[in-house]
């Protein structure tokens with residue numbers, strides 16, 4: 233059954249019951265504890281969590297990522313961005329849907345077919361309502377579902393990570409935290425040369441070959457350290473007038489900054505390098521959506537939540553978040569009956 237969505241509040245009628253509201257999650261607060269008077273209709277960024285942690289191969293804890301980010305943003309850090317001298321609430325209007333409820337949590341096949349059924353539709357419908365989806369992971373597998381719903385906009389995908397996540401399969405699994413970008417390329421949701429990978433410092437021979445054959449643009453961690461200004465000017469150039477999607481894996485940061493994430497790596501980027509790279513994205517770019525994944529929380533160590541929240545606040549201060557895409561003549565949008 234197809235149900236047309238013609239007004240914004242229809243979105244909530246169709247999808248709201250799929251989410252646990254932020255106040256009922258472990259964090260108890262919505263992102264930033266933003267004013268509840270911001271209605272869905274007024275929001276330009278719609279945030280939700282997908283607390284998925286089933287194919288992670290080493291450390292666990294990323295199912296607590298949304299909690300770590302919501303709690304630090306709401307209770308620990310200020311809403312004022314120090315070096316920009318702005319309050320992020322003056323720049324973006326965020327509506328926090330809560331966390332996607334994950335049925336069949338321990339059945340990998342069922343959970344992936346569920347995510348494939350709902351997440352691309354949610355993101356596509358949000359984008360057709362001129363709202364930017366911001367998804368908090370959860371393991372990196374979710375980027376496959378999140379991006380798929382937005383691929384019709386043909387964005388440049390800016391991928392921050394220690395790992396390429398371009399493996400054809402990993403430990404017998406074709407769909408897992410190490411494979412999302414391979415699948416997006418092979419299923420024609422994006423071309424390899426529209427993916428920019430930043431901070432890479434681990435791969436295997438197969439994914440190196442995939443990156444080479446598919447012409448994935450790579451700024452590995454050593455490029456970033458040794459040719460920093462050239463990396464920044466290249467990013468400024470290629471993001472001019474482009475729609476962009478950001479997939480941000482917290483383990484792009486050096487392991488000293490991320491004590492809880494599942495696969496931390498040395499030789500990584502530091503937070504100020506990340507901010508300079510995000511600042512180098514051209515003001516004419518249009519962010520169409522983003523995911524922030526692999527943030528974890530263990531033993532009340534909220535450092536990753538703090539870094540993730542502070543990075544989000546800096547992204548929110550940028551013009552490319554507020555720029556809008558013109559969507560021609562798509563007032564009535566379709567979604568599956570749920």
Ligand SMILES: [Mn+2]
Nearest residue numbers: 394395481483
């Ligand atoms: Mn990673």
